[in-house]
């Protein structure tokens with residue numbers, strides 16, 4: 001298969017000043033205006049901003065779900081008249097214990113993990129459009145995976161409602177190349193939209209910064225701390241050229257494309273590999289820059305555009321996520337190539353790309369159902 005050569009990414013320029021006028025509040029306002037008459041059962045609700053009062057709880061089922069999981073404080077009183085005095089105290093003790101447990105759990109959830117506090121400070125210091133508090137507000141899950149330099153690979157899982165067993169699963173990966181700042185910033189913008197609007201129709205897993213060591217150093221690099229291009233370090237398809245040979249010949253041994261000594265030699269790619277195995281996504285969405293196109297590897301009809309980005313399928317490199325995702329794991333990979341690595345898209349384009357992505361997922365799941373056809377046929 002032909003390997004189309006990417007050009008060298010542009011140097012990130014004027015990132016800090018150019019992004020400061022984009023606020024999340026503005027983004028959400030636009031999202032609200034775009035949505036008409038959302039209902040609780042259609043995926044379009046993912047587009048609307050709703051009051052966040054349920055934390056991560058799916059909205060479908062609403063109050064009845066919350067009621068059944070709450071401590072049964074009032075139930076013992078119904079038997080009061082027939083119970084001996086000694087028995088009456090038992091439920092009260094249990095109530096106190098239950099409340100104490102809930103308080104502890106709430107406290108744990110509200111207090112960010114110290115490793116998350118540290119990396120959020122680093123991200124806030126590095127990126128113009130993601131503050132430390134933006135990062136903390138995302139309330140990332142407890143760290144499980146780490147980079148070479150032991151930074152956590154931030155994860156946030158937005159669960160689908162339990163009754164929606166075939167809810168589409170979307171794995172979202174940002175910042176696999178550490179010098180593509182806009183990829184990370186866009187991931188945080190979309191994380192925030194999802195936090196405000198998630199209603200349990202889809203199952204999302206976000207990893208917005210997969211190469212923290214590449215980004216969070218004085219001069220950010222495409223490669224990780226081990227000088228490996230993570231997007232060449234995945235398992236290549238059987239028909240691919242060996243990644244090392246490909247690097248030696250086609251990539252002319254340029255350091256920024258070094259694929260590592262062997263596939264999955266890096267903790268960051270091992271984490272993504274494990275995540276794909278565990279989460280079994282119906283589609284992987286990965287964000288890069290600066291080629292200004294939409295790329296796609298998969299067996300179903302791709303979107304023709306995502307906001308301002310038009311579809312242009314470039315083929316894959318051995319060891320890249322697209323090559324691994326589709327040709328090894330049979331999972332479609334949508335690669336969003338933003339136009340600039342150091343300048344954020346406009347807030348309207350950020351929202352347009354998101355709505356186009358949701359629209360495509362909706363058509364491919366509710367429409368012809370092709371996005372989850374693979375999973376269904378496997379059962």
Ligand SMILES: [Zn+2]
Nearest residue numbers: 177180288289
């Ligand atoms: Zn990239």
